[in-house]
Every structure is written in structure tokens, then in C-alpha cells.
Amino acid sequence: METEEMYQKLKTMLADVVPDVELRYKAELAVEINRLKKERNAVILGHNYMEPVLYHSVTDIQGDSLELSRKAAETDKDVIVFCGVKFMAETAKILNPTKTVLIPSMAGCSLAASITAADVRALKARYPGVPVVTYVNTYADVKAESDICCTSGNARAVVESLESDTIIFLPDEYLARNVARETGKHIIFPSLDKSASPNESELDIQMIGWKGRCEVHEKFTVEDIRSVREQFPDVYILAHPECSPEVVAASDYSGSTTAMIRAVQATHAPRYLLLTECSMGDNITAANPEKNMLRLCSVRCPHMNQITMENTRDSLKFNRFVVEVPEEIRVRAVSAVQRMLRIG
Numbered sequence: 053m054e055t056e057e058m059y060q061k062l063k064t065m066l067a068d069v070v071p072d073v074e075l076r077y078k079a080e081l082a083v084e085i086n087r088l089k090k091e092r093n094a095v096i097l098g099h100n101y102m103e104p105v106l107y108h109s110v111t112d113i114q115g116d117s118l119e120l121s122r123k124a125a126e127t128d129k130d131v132i133v134f135c136g137v138k139f140m141a142e143t144a145k146i147l148n149p150t151k152t153v154l155i156p157s158m159a160g161c162s163l164a165a166s167i168t169a170a171d172v173r174a175l176k177a178r179y180p181g182v183p184v185v186t187y188v189n190t191y192a193d194v195k196a197e198s199d200i201c202c203t204s205g206n207a208r209a210v211v212e213s214l215e216s217d218t219i220i221f222l223p224d225e226y227l228a229r230n231v232a233r234e235t236g237k238h239i240i241f242p243s244l245d246k247s248a249s250p251n252e253s254e255l256d257i258q259m260i261g262w263k264g265r266c267e268v269h270e271k272f273t274v275e276d277i278r279s280v281r282e283q284f285p286d287v288y289i290l291a292h293p294e295c296s297p298e299v300v301a302a303s304d305y306s307g308s309t310t311a312m313i314r315a316v317q318a319t320h321a322p323r324y325l326l327l328t329e330c331s332m333g334d335n336i337t338a339a340n341p342e343k344n345m346l347r348l349c350s351v352r353c354p355h356m357n358q359i360t361m362e363n364t365r366d367s368l369k370f371n372r373f374v375v376e377v378p379e380e381i382r383v384r385a386v387s388a389v390q391r392m393l394r395i396g
């Protein structure tokens with residue numbers, strides 16, 4: 053596709069969300085990226101939080117963490133460029149050890165940074181024999197300490213698949229509380245202080261959590277919801293399960309990023325509000341122009357926003373940044389990821 057054709061395609065989809073001057077500039081970049089992608093026999097995976105032009109012009113596969121893990125496992129291309137954050141690109145490498153996995157910028161995540169492999173080993177020592185579920189928003193060495201991974205799209209199914217009265221669920225406090233509420237389990241957040249002995253409330257525990265938080269979703273409040281509903285009583289509100297249980301309870305729907313997209317497409321509300329990274333609202337509007345999306349863009353993910361058209365082009369051009377996972381960690385992490393993928 054040549055630049056003018058790309059510009060026209062982007063204009064048709066994005067004229068209402070992206071200024072024309074930006075569309076012209078990015079159309080040129082998109083053509084260059086797609087040419088490099090072909091030359092290198094690469095596939096570009098894009099998380100739903102990618103900015104709208106990148107998302108609609110150069111990504112071959114879009115989705116939430118679960119869908120992107122599945123597609124990464126199936127690709128026959130030589131190079132995978134992961135437009136998302138580092139833990140997601142690591143999952144692609146864990147599943148494709150012989151392929152080159154590139155990430156345009158080594159973007160972090162507050163959840164992945166909240167826990168180390170040593171923390172998981174300490175929890176396992178304190179609760180011997182209790183199975184460990186880790187959210188995919190963790191680094192490879194943490195996954196390697198786990199029995200099974202989960203995403204926001206399958207957390208409940210993963211928990212219910214384990215035939216154990218008690219589970220360790222790491223590291224997102226709010227996702228854990230939301231899953232505990234859905235499955236009717238009693239959850240605790242223990243101190244790892246060696247001198248502390250289990251107290252009475254720990255005797256009937258069914259879930260053991262960790263106090264990691266997503267720096268984006270933890271900021272949405274019940275007060276935000278009250279204020280938006282007051283202004284727009286007919287609004288349909290969707291919250292990601294990394295939001296607090298109070299925010300999820302005050303919303304109309306909760307699910308993974310792709311589940312939220314499907315819920316918007318499947319309902320007919322006069323307007324919608326997404327309690328998640330703001331770019332996703334732009335992406336939904338572009339694909340569904342008849343949907344009226346309210347914007348709550350004061351909270352952005354600084355990590356997802358590190359990925360740009362420019363560094364995606366440079367990633368293919370200069371083969372950077374190469375994602376590596378040491379083999380002794382990868383072989384342990386892959387069984388936790390594959391066990392999750394088998395659950396569906």
C-alpha cells in the first residue's frame with residue numbers, strides 16, 4: 053500500500069480522533085514499517101492499548117494479553133515485534149525460543165515490578181504445597197516459580213480449574229480481590245515478616261494475595277463513577293478487573309480489554325465510559341463509529357505509551373530491542389504459561 057492509499061484508509065477510520073497533519077505524517081511511517089515487516093518476515097502484535105494509528109495501520113494481530121499469548125504461540129514468522137510492554141514480549145519469547153522477539157522500547161509495568169522471584173519463593177516456603185497462580189503481568193523469573201499463569205480474561209477459570217482448597221494468587225491485589233469475590237473465597241494478604249506467625253484469620257484462608265497494583269486502574273474511584281452518572285444518567289460503564297472491587301461493583305460490566313471491546317459491540321447504550329487506558333476508547337471509536345465513547349483520559353499508562361510508530365520502525369530497522377529469557381528460567385516458565393493456554 054502506498055502512502056496516499058494508507059492516508060485515505062486512516063482518514064476514513066480516524067478522522068474524528070486524530071488530527072489530519074498527524075495522519076499524513078504517520079501514513080508515511082506506516083508504509084515504511086509494513087515494508088520492513090515484509091523484508092524481515094515479521095509479524096507485529098499490538099495490545100489493545102496501542103495508540104490508534106499504530107493499532108490500525110501496522111499491527112497484524114490485536115488483542116488482550118491472553119489472545120496475544122495464543123497468537124504468539126501459533127506464528128510461523130521469523131521475527132515477532134511486540135507492541136506492548138516487556139512482560140508480554142517475554143511471554144512471546146517463552147513460547148517461541150527459536151524466534152527473534154523484538155520490543156520497540158523496554159516498557160515496564162507497575163504490577164510486574166511489584167514482585168520478585170524471591171518473594172514468590174518466600175511465600176511458597178511459608179505455605180508449602182499451596183499452588184501458585186501468577187497473573188501474566190509478571191516477569192519470566194516470577195512465572196518460573198508458578199504452577200500456572202492467568203490473565204484478566206481467564207483468572208476465574210484458572211482458579212476454578214485447580215483442585216485445591218487454598219491457592220496463592222499473585223501479584224495484583226485488586227484482581228485477586230475481584231476473583232475472590234466472584235468465586236466466594238476468603239482472601240488474605242500476609243506479611244512475609246519471618247517473626248509473624250499465622251493469626252486466626254489465616255486459619256480458614258482460601259486465597260493468599262499480594263499487594264501489587266496497576267498504577268492506571270487503581271486511580272479510578274467510585275466518586276468518578278458517581279460524577280459521570282450524574283452528568284450522563286444513561287451511560288454504560290465498563291471497568292477492567294485491575295480496578296478496585298468497589299469500582300467494579302459500581303460499574304455495569306467488568307472484563308479484560310478484549311471482553312470490554314466485545315461488550316461495547318454487543319450492547320446498544322447511548323454512551324459508554326471505559327475505566328481503563330484511554331487509547332482503547334479511540335480504538336473502539338475508530339472501529340465502531342456509531343458508538344459514543346466518553347473520554348476519561350487523565351489516567352494514562354506511561355509504559356504502554358512508550359511504544360510509538362517511530363520506535364516500532366527502528367525496532368525492525370536496527371533489530372532492537374531483542375528480548376531474551378535465560379533457558380533455565382524459560383523451561384520452568386513455559387509450563388505455567390502452557391498450562392494456562394490449555395484451559396481456554
Ligand code: 13P
Nearest residue numbers: 116117118203204308309
Ligand atoms: P488485558 O489482558 O485485559 O489486555 O490487560 C492487560 C493490561 O495490562 C491491563 O492493564
Ligand code: SF4
Nearest residue numbers: 161162266267268353
Ligand atoms: Fe501495567 Fe497497568 Fe500499564 Fe497494564 S495499564 S501495563 S497493568 S501499569
